[in-house]
Amino acid sequence: MEPVPKFLLDESERRASGASSAPDDGRLLDAYSAAVVTAAETVGPAVAHLEVELKGRRGTGSGFAFTPDGLLLTNSHVVHGAQRIRATFADGLSRDADLVGEDPDTDIAVIRIGGNALPAVVLGSSRGVRVGQLAIAIGNPYGFQHTVTAGVVSALGRSLRAQTGRLIDDVLQTDAALNPGNSGGPLVDSRGEVIGVICFATAIDTVKWVVLQLLKNGKVRRGYLGLAGANLPLARRLARHFELDNARAVRVESVEAGGPARGAGVEPGDLIVRFAEQPVNGIDDLHRLLTGERIGAESGLTVLRRAQQLELRVTPSER
Numbered sequence: 306m307e308p309v310p311k312f313l314l315d316e317s318e319r320r321a322s323g324a325s326s327a328p329d330d331g332r333l334l335d336a337y338s339a340a341v342v343t344a345a346e347t348v349g350p351a352v353a354h355l356e357v358e359l360k361g362r363r364g365t366g367s368g369f370a371f372t373p374d375g376l377l378l379t380n381s382h383v384v385h386g387a388q389r390i391r392a393t394f395a396d397g398l399s400r401d402a403d404l405v406g407e408d409p410d411t412d413i414a415v416i417r418i419g420g421n422a423l424p425a426v427v428l429g430s431s432r433g434v435r436v437g438q439l440a441i442a443i444g445n446p447y448g449f450q451h452t453v454t455a456g457v458v459s460a461l462g463r464s465l466r467a468q469t470g471r472l473i474d475d476v477l478q479t480d481a482a483l484n485p486g487n488s489g490g491p492l493v494d495s496r497g498e499v500i501g502v503i504c505f506a507t508a509i510d511t512v513k514w515v516v517l518q519l520l521k522n523g524k525v526r527r528g529y530l531g532l533a534g535a536n537l538p539l540a541r542r543l544a545r546h547f548e549l550d551n552a553r554a555v556r557v558e559s560v561e562a563g564g565p566a567r568g569a570g571v572e573p574g575d576l577i578v579r580f581a582e583q584p585v586n587g588i589d590d591l592h593r594l595l596t597g598e599r600i601g602a603e604s605g606l607t608v609l610r611r612a613q614q615l616e617l618r619v620t621p622s623e624r
Contacts, residue, residue, distance in 0.1 A: 340439060344441045344493050349395060352443050352451045353445055354445040354448035355367060355368050355379060355383060355392055357384055360386065367445045367487055369491045369499070373424075374420065376520075377392060377416045378502060378512065379415075380414060380502065381407040381412045381413055387404065395445065395449065395450050401418070403416060408524065411512075411515050411525070412504075412507060415520065426497075429500050430510060431477065431510045434461060434477065436457075437457050438457060439456075440457055440493075442455075442487060442506075443493065444484055444487030446487060452484050454481045461475075463476040464589075471592050473505075475508040475511050476506065477501045477505070479492060527597060527624045528599040529564075529565065529622050529624035530619060531560065531563075531565050532558075534556055534558055535558055536586075537555070537576065539578070547614050553586045553587050554578045555577040556576055557571055557572065557574060557577065565620055566619060569606060571608065575609070577591065580606050581599065581605060602620065603618050604621070605617070
């Protein structure tokens with residue numbers, strides 16, 4: 306008799322013990338289902354269907370109440386340019402909404418319907434989110450009941466380019482299926498706390514900062530230099546010669562007359578390598594550094610011009 310390979314014996318033992326492990330699998334599946342059901346029942350009532358009237362057309366999306374007095378979060382691209390916004394919840398409540406403010410650069414908008422004692426979500430934190438954890442996407446694409454899909458967080462810290470051309474940083478990626486009309490809905494964890502805003506999803510810590518700016522100013526203030534540029538690989542010999550850490554720089558293509566860059570002495574052809582004592586490896590780095598705090602505050606701008614390194618001073622204006 307030929308000896309039976311060990312891996313076949315192991316498989317036979319595994320199959321024989323399968324009956325005892327099945328209940329554990331069932332309990333795990335029940336726990337997973339319970340987490341999704343609980344999150345959906347907790348968050349679903351706060352999720353609204355948004356019907357948007359634009360010039361010559363209509364659009365739809367989702368939003369969700371984050372305060373009991375009727376402030377809702379959604380995507381900027383859902384409500385941008387809207388002449389009328391109508392929010393309808395699964396319980397039948399339907400009201401017109403006003404735009405409080407939007408930030409197309411992060412695709413976030415806040416709208417208000419008013420009222421009191423509305424069901425509202427809990428805005429969690431994206432700092433503790435881990436790859437592989439449960440992610441539940443909830444939307445209200447049709448107006449009469451919410452839709453729920455579940456998956457996992459598949460990646461953290463991604464960047465996504467907004468319609469404005471700027472990068473949205475710290476984006477969460479999930480494999481939860483997204484239905485048409487889900488844009489602007491919440492992405493929640495197993496406790497029902499919001500960790501992101503669908504579509505891709507913008508991390509909730511970024512969202513909370515944007516919301517604060519929108520409630521205070523109706524917009525997010527960002528600095529402006531008044532120049533157009535392009536990303537350019539930086540020659541290693543230049544980086545070594547000027548002791549720069551940069552692999553790339555921003556080549557100035559044009560300078561706006563009367564703008565901050567023109568006033569600082571920036572010229573077309575300059576290579577921007579540092580701003581506010583931070584390395585600039587591309588246009589996106591420059592955008593990230595041009596925060597509202599930089600507006601009206603003089604900052605250093607390091608450029609390379611005809612094999613010389615120049616230290617300029619520039620005062621960004623508001624975009």
